[in-house]
Amino acid sequence: MDAGQGYATVNVKRATRQAAALTLAGCLMNLVVIFASPRKSADFTIIIAGLVMSALALWLPWHRWHPLTPALLVVPHLAIQSYGTYHGIASAGGGYYVVIMAWLGMNFPVKLVYIASPLVVASYGISLALINEPVAGLWKALTTAVIAIFVGVALAKNVSRELIARQQIAAAERWRAALAATLAHDLRSPLSIIQLSVETVKAETDLPPDLDDLLGRTLRQVGRISRLVAGLMDMARIDAQGELRLDLATVPLAEAATEAAAFVGTPVTVQVAPGLTVLADVDRLQQILVNLIANAVRHGRPPIVVHAYEIEEGVRIEVRDHGKGVPSDRRTRLFQRFQSDDGVAESVGLGLWIVDQLARAHGGQAHFRPADPGTVMGVTLPSARGSIADDLAAR
Template structure:
């Protein structure tokens, strides 16, 4: 097994060691064939073997990770030179020149891109065809040789495409494993805490019966409801994340009055939120999803920022920008780059799994918009840009006011 780990794998070190094995095989075959070749050709084979052995040593023991992932490709130049000399000395027949050319193309496809394997094709032709032309082989044999080289390059391209496919599939599996591990951690940690609070509240209400004062009973019930809402938000975030991954997020678009929606949201948040949105400003959006966007941003500002929290909006050409600003310390620079990533470490509140800002970004994109962060000096400013809509008709505005 240790020997396999030295040769099999990915990265420049493994690529170089596989090429070293190829060079070592070429050296052994050259020395073996030198015993059977005619006297006039024996001088070339030991030289080919010696150079191949030297290349094998360089390829095996050089510190390739220091030089970059594509550094082993440099070894193709001397190896092609050795194969070219061998082909000239033996008119393409000596020590299995053709199999080594195919092995080299397969090696390039195994460790590098399809373009690399394809770019190697002309060099293989330069190694394989001129010696055959020089000895006057028939056009049919030359065409067969050219076809063989093209097939070798094609094998390299096919291997490169297949390897790339498997790498993408493996990365997808790893991503899903990370998602599953994060989900398990969420269920084990973030859901357990509110469930404990709900259990405590229910036990207090069950044991207290009529002895509890009404105010105390209401406080316990309110605590239980807050924790239930917390679990509901966690579940909604996880479900939305799953829908985004599966491409099953659907929007019911309609004209939404931004001021009415912002005032409704400010009315049920657990902190004072000011609304500075002009009358009649509308967007084309899914009302529930837009509410989720603003609630996510507002609760994020409440958790991590400082009052006053302000929801404002303005028209920018044919789009509408909705801003949620707080007056806290802002987001540290080292966390801004990953702010909207899934399971962002910038969101460290106890009832969050780091999905809120990521879901907000995905919902904005689903609407054809975007979300961004900017320091507000002091505080943070999150801006959602969505497609605008015409002004709300008077009768529709009266209906919403009545509701």
């Protein structure tokens, strides 16, 4: 990795602010030392130098220069600390050198830590040699430098590994998003033609039973791929827009749930009060309900029950099945993308993730809880009345 890569956008600003804060903290501690000892009360040179350095760290146009330029601040840091050590003013002693190297390691490549290492030894060693025995001073300086260098190198390597990992994740995410969007776009039209053709042939009344069964299985697989394409398109849309555009309206929940249940085509019991309403995008609400009901049908057992009730945060919508439930090792990953049950061929692993994203877009959230027997999946959405609904409507 190039020495300058990865430090141009974030670390320059962070490094200079940290340098200024570090110097100001040193000034405050040195003030305490000065006022605590009358012998040093007249020497404010180190305080003035620290304040000047803090001002330079904050106000110089570092962003216009090479991203590694703020590392030069380590030189005046060491000079000020050496002066304070020699005059007996520096409050932190060797510990301050460790902090300086930690700052360097947190913000810059490891090679700069190695380059600064002789400066640490010289800064601390010379000042100690002038006020103590030269051998003892040099030994103490070397000991402190080893600790400081170890801390700086360890931090620099950790930061470098984290930066590389973030870059790899970002690159993989961009590739995945592009692939998903391309697949969804390119598969949509061919799938529609295939589905229409198969349905046309299957509509014939004199088909042999084997052919009719084959066409039925083909339609089911086309339907599965169509759901995957729809999920990929929703995923790409969510990733691209960050926040979905919603056409909010007051929606009667009982009617929406009944319509979603009819769309799934499986017997579903809807237990929703007729007057209960939510503030939602009609199409997105249908998508939430259909995905929740389809998930219950696919992974659970009848009876499937849709229940909704008001809570303080809004309206809670729940879909319960009476199946075997969700294994404990999968519960924390339920609302992540591509988390499907390997035992269910029709599952593509995007339905619950889309439910969660759509709920968040409405200002709510998805949730899960085990039942006895079965599973309860649901969302919390804003009621058609209340402050949350007013805020959403004002967007």
